[in-house]
Amino acid sequence: MRGDFTQPQKVINLDAYPLDQRDSPTRRAVIDRCRRELEAQQYCVLPNFILSTARQRAVEDALERQEQAHHISSRRNCYLQRQPDPALPADHPRNIFMEASSRMIAYDHLPDDSPLKTLYHWDETRAFIAEIVGVKELFDNEDPYQPVNTLCFHDGDRSSWHFDSCNAFTVTLMLQAPEGGGDFEIVPNARSDDDQNHAYVASFLQGKRSGDAIRVSREPGALCIFRGCNSLHRVSPVSGNTRRLMGVFVYENEPGVIGDPEVNETVYGARVTAGPAAS
Ligand SMILES: O=C(O)CCC(=O)C(=O)O
Ligand SMILES: [Fe+2]
DSSP states (O other): OOOOOOSGGGTBOTTTOOTTOTTOHHHHHHHHHHHHHHHHHSEEEETTOBOHHHHHHHHHHHHHTGGGSEEEEEEEOTTSOOSOOTTSOTTSGGGOOEEEEEEEEOGGGSOTTOHHHHHHHOHHHHHHHHHHHTOSOOEEOOOSSSSEEEEEEOTTOBOOSBOOOSSSOEEEEEEEOOSBOOOEEEETTSSBTTBOOHHHHHHHHTTTTGGGOEEEOOOTTOEEEEOOSSSEEEEOOOBSSSOEEEEEEOEESSTTOOOOHHHHHHHHOGGGGGOOOOO
16 A cells, blocks of 8 residues: 655654744754754755655655656756856866766656655745744745756766855755765855855866865765855765665745746756646
């Protein structure tokens, strides 16, 4: 029988993370720790955030949908651009290109009773994350493809060093670890809002400052919140037959946000011009 994961208590480890007990000292302590870590290193990790039965279901859902995952493979610079700027020198970060390859399962391809959707749409998850990232309120993304995705890395897949576009933060949930590689690595504050720090970024990308990267160790089931806007980060090359599977959740600072159709087409493929899959 297919278990029911439509109730938050069947998905989230509420003993360790009592999200719905707003006055709980345990909840407060987790929020305070995460706020401190986010401030100091631009990421925080919440181990064992989901129950292993729910995690296993999310893994099965993802493995059943590998055909529907859109493969994105590109050579890109750390600003996620694919074209060089001939006016700049070859060793400028704008002109340093790296391979990236991964596969994305979109929201409309995940089942309605996905534990990831239950986690994402719960008011208490949204309120908890809002407190951690220090905003009064967050809203669900209302795009047909973007709100909850499963990001899959097969043997040889990796992401290249990059800065995220400056949407304040990203939330990921490790569902399955690969046999080798697949480490999330981050260089906190490699640049700032008012200083691109090009010389440092170039030297890091040329391998001269490798020691500055922090390897974020995580077990399956761990939630990670990070600010990727000014912190270079990547997923190191995955090896072996076990796929690296990650839930990715997108929250917004205002209601009603949908994605840019051109961005959606690069992430989810040409099918988006025809509209989302019927559920
Ligand atoms: O898969 C991960 O751990 C992080 C992926 C990433 O770089 C991102 O979502 O911005
Ligand atoms: Fe990123």
